[in-house]
Each structure stands twice: as structure tokens, then as C-alpha cells.
């Protein structure tokens with residue numbers, strides 16, 4: 001017997017949690033936080049429909065919060081088993097989970113201070129102590145090596161090219177004469193991306209659980225360096241500051257690297273760059289450690305480490321220095337997290353810079369509905385920050401090519417040589433995206449494709 005139940009990333013992008021059950025094992029694939037709309041975030045507070053103690057192990061695809069951010073709550077509620085990830089995933093998880101706990105604590109503190117809560121006092125979903133307990137359960141496994149999280153369930157990681165350490169998970173359920181094979185895509189990266197290697201081809205499987213974030217659209221053909229160069233030159237012409245909301249892990253390192261490449265090629269002047277994120281600085285050290293796992297193929301003479309040490313790059317860790325950036329006049333680049341503008345130091349910069357038409361706000365990557373990032377993408381002229389309506393007079397620029405996710409054509413390219421699975425489940429997408437990809441796979445490939453609903457359970461035979 002093998003069952004799968006979709007406890008997150010079902011008809012939505014965040015909250016990835018898939019429970020695999022056999023007679024002798026229960027393994028959770030990813031343990032992500034719901035993000036974005038309030039109704040989604042509310043789900044983080046609901047009890048799971050299964051006992052945390054009944055799960056033998058968690059296996060992670062990569063360290064983004066929508067894949068690991070529920071772990072400390074899961075552990076707080078009684079989970080005690082091992083949590084597997086690739087070496088880089090387990091290291092990045094430490095930084096990202098402490099940051100997430102900081103956000104949870106700040107949210108609770110804000111609600112208590114403002115009195116905008118039914119709960120007295122409002123408590124964080126989890127705190128730094130819960131993260132510390134979680135980190136003790138982490139166990140690192142290299143790419144390509146079979147491991148046995150529990151009972152008859154075996155797993156093996158393959159590079160997904162989406163984030164440092166990111167992986168798809170090949171599962172073999174070794175019961176009966178012939179093992180059943182299930183493949184979890186995790187988040188699939190891009191081909192020819194300037195930071196990561198291409199995603200590995202998917203191994204043949206009986207069942208496929210595939211992401212569909214960009215199932216209905218591509219990122220365009222424009223080269224990322226050309227796009228970035230245009231945006232920077234536009235920002236210089238306007239005379240203000242270029243503010244970039246960025247995931248501190250991955251995106252920030254990529255941006256600074258690409259800016260260096262453009263500077264070195266003489267395509268942009270050397271601008272002051274403020275990386276306002278202690279987390280990004282720590283993550284960069286991890287990037288340097290795992291240099292084989294990424295690929296700076298645009299200009300191999302520049303390393304992530306060198307890019308960050310350049311004299312015009314100011315890595316800002318403490319709050320006082322962060323505040324001093326407010327007085328910086330353009331042209332200059334500010335990079336701060338978080339990427340969807342739901343919290344973090346980026347909010348202070350937006351509040352300060354959005355009302356001035358000389359400034360430029362750069363948008364790139366997926367923004368969940370209900371986030372300020374999505375509101376900005378959709379062209380809203382006012383954004384609410386810290387209880388104030390802030391007018392958006394700054395120019396908006398988009399660098400679509402910087403996405404860490406395969407676009408529609410890239411997902412189809414990734415799937416091109418895969419023999420038809422018995423059934424494919426499309427997850428991790430808003431419905432229009434998942435539907436578009438499902439239609440193509442059904443019509444062009446004749447595949448059996450299902451878009452599971454939240455809580456849906458399926459036997460895999």
C-alpha cells in the first residue's frame with residue numbers, strides 16, 4: 001500500500017507538504033509555510049489532520065520558506081524524527097528559519113502593541129527556541145545517494161537548479177517484487193541561468209508530483225544581463241535610487257554578481273550597492289563553501305565572494321547602519337529582503353523611496369497574491385506599510401529573467417524525455433497556471449494529469 005495526501009501547495013504556491021504513507025512508514029515531503037493572503041496564512045495556525053508524532057521523517061527539497069518554514073511549528077507540536085536535506089539545504093535552513101522566527105515574533109509583538117488581535121497576548125507561530133530544537137533534527141545527505149528515511153521508503157536527491165542545494169526527490173517504495181517510483185520535482189530551476197546549473201533530467205517514475213508555478217507563462221527571451229543593464233541605466237537617468245526587494249538567499253548573491261559583470265564589461269558605471277541584510281551576508285558564505293554547486297558562467301573571473309568584497313558593495317548588518325541608508329542619494333542600488341515585500345528591512349526602504357518619482361523599484365520573481373509585491377506588480381498606486389498609505393510615485397521596473405523558476409517552456413523541456421508516468425499531480429501553482437500546464441500534458445502527451453485539492457488523498461498502485 002502507498003498513499004499520498006496533499007496538505008499544502010494544492011491549488012496554490014505556498015505551504016508545500018505531501019504525506020507519503022505505506023504500511024510501515026509515514027514520510028512528509030517538505031514542510032512549508034503558507035504565505036500571502038490572510039486566509040492562507042491562517043492555515044499555518046490550524047491543526048494538521050494527522051499527528052505530528054506519527055510521522056517518521058521529513059525529507060526536504062530545498063530551503064525556501066514555503067518548503068521548510070512550518071518545520072519549527074511541526075517540531076513544537078511533537079515531531080521528533082529526522083529531517084533530511086542536501087548539505088547546502090541544511091545550512092541555508094538554519095539562516096532562513098531563524099529569520100522566519102524573527103518575523104513571527106515581530107508580527108506577534110506588532111499585534112500586541114497595536115492591540116489588533118483577539119488573542120491576549122498574541123503569540124508567534126514559533127520562536128528561535130523552536131528553531132534551535134528543529135536544527136538538531138536536520139540530517140544532510142549528498143545528491144545522488146540512496147537513503148532510507150523510514151520503513152520501505154527510500155529516497156535519492158537530484159539537482160533541481162533552483163536554489164543552492166535544491167533538489168528533486170526520487171522515491172522508491174521497496175515493497176513487493178517491483179519498487180514503486182514516485183518523483184517530487186520540488187521547484188524546478190531554469191536552463192542557462194547565470195547562477196545555478198541546469199536542472200538534472202527527471203528519472204523515470206510511476207507517479208510524478210510536479211510544480212507548476214509558471215505553467216501558463218514564460219519569462220521572455222531577453223537575456224538577464226541585457227534586462228538588468230536596461231533597468232540600471234533607466235534608474236541612473238531618473239537620478240534616484242534603485243530599490244530591489246530580494247530573497248536574501250540566492251537572489252541577492254545573483255544580483256550583485258550580475259551587477260559586477262556589467263560593471264566589468266563597462267556597460268554600467270560602478271555604483272554604490274547596499275546589501276541591507278545580515279541574512280544575505282551569512283548566506284553568501286554558504287555560497288562560497290558550496291562553489292561546485294553553482295555556476296557563475298557569465299564571467300568566471302568573478303566569484304560570489306569577490307563580488308561581495310568589491311569596494312562599492314556595502315554589506316549592512318546592524319539596524320543603525322541600515323537607517324543611515326535613508327540619506328543615500330542616487331544613483332545607488334539598495335538590495336533588501338524580503339522578496340515579496342511582506343516584511344523585513346525592504347519595508348523601511350519602500351516607505352522612504354516610493355513617494356519620490358526619481359527612484360526605481362525593481363520587481364522580479366514570483367509574488368504571491370495578497371503580498372505587497374503582487375500589489376506592486378499589478379500597478380497599485382498606493383501601498384500600505386506600517387499602517388500608512390504610501391503613494392507609489394517611483395518607477396517600477398521588472399527583471400523577469402531573474403526568476404528562479406522554470407517558465408512554461410522550460411518545464412515542458414524538463415519533462416520532454418520523461419516516459420509517461422501512470423499519473424501526474426500538478427501542485428505549487430495558482431489554478432490558471434496548473435490548468436494550462438495540465439491541458440498541454442493531456443493534449444500533447446496524452447498524460448493522466450490531476451490537480452489535487454487541499455487535503456486530497458490518492459492511492460498509488
Ligand SMILES: [Zn+2]
Pocket residue numbers: 062064162163187
Ligand atoms: Zn523555491
